[in-house]
Amino acid sequence: MKTATLCLAIALVAGLASFGVTRWLAASSAPADEMAWLRKEFALTAEQAGAIERLHEAYRPVCTEHCARILEARERLAALERTDGRDSAAYAAAAAAMTQLTRTCTESTRAHLEAVAALMSPEQGRRYLELVGSKVAQHGHAEPFGLR
């Protein structure tokens, strides 16, 4: 009985230790950047990875511009709130412009995600949209991303 208890205790300690060591090793071998992760996670071929990288490069200026416009619109809203208040017509117009800009950005991000997914195999593309789509801000969950 004592031997069996000791054996179970050793097994438990060994299991916990192997869990900890595996987690530590896995953490130290995490992908260097997002592109490396994409390649590994979605089993991209060299051609697919190259095409996706080109797509990202092409999208980067669009994303930068949207980002700058959002920051600008946000600052404008904050300034109008301070000077004219939330009930002013100028603030309402700026808020409407912000909503429109947000919609534009969301659509643009969505189109980019779908373009990237289209370069993957159908199964991986679906997985990509599920995984990344859920992290992207304000996409309409009623309208899930889909492959074109």
Add this chain to the structure above:
Amino acid sequence: MSDSLSTLLRTWRHQPSDAPDFNAAVWARIRAQERAASMPLAVVRSFRWTLPLAAGFTVIASVAFGVGAGLAVSRSQTADRMAAAYARSIDPILMSGSDARLHP
């Protein structure tokens, strides 16, 4: 009538004769119980050589389970973290959040 019945009942004594095999039957039952009780122990004793094997197998199975669970948890957490980082790199709304900076 009732007086004679009462008298009869008062004087009646039952004297059963000894069962000739009573002791033997009791001992036979005791021995049978002991045999039944010692059966699992006997089985364990006859397979005693497998106990170190079973212990080794338990430890190896536990290590395998630990490695598998560690890999699964790490993979899931890495995927979640990297997907969030990737989403931040392509979504201007996330990028321009409270700690957002413009593209380098």
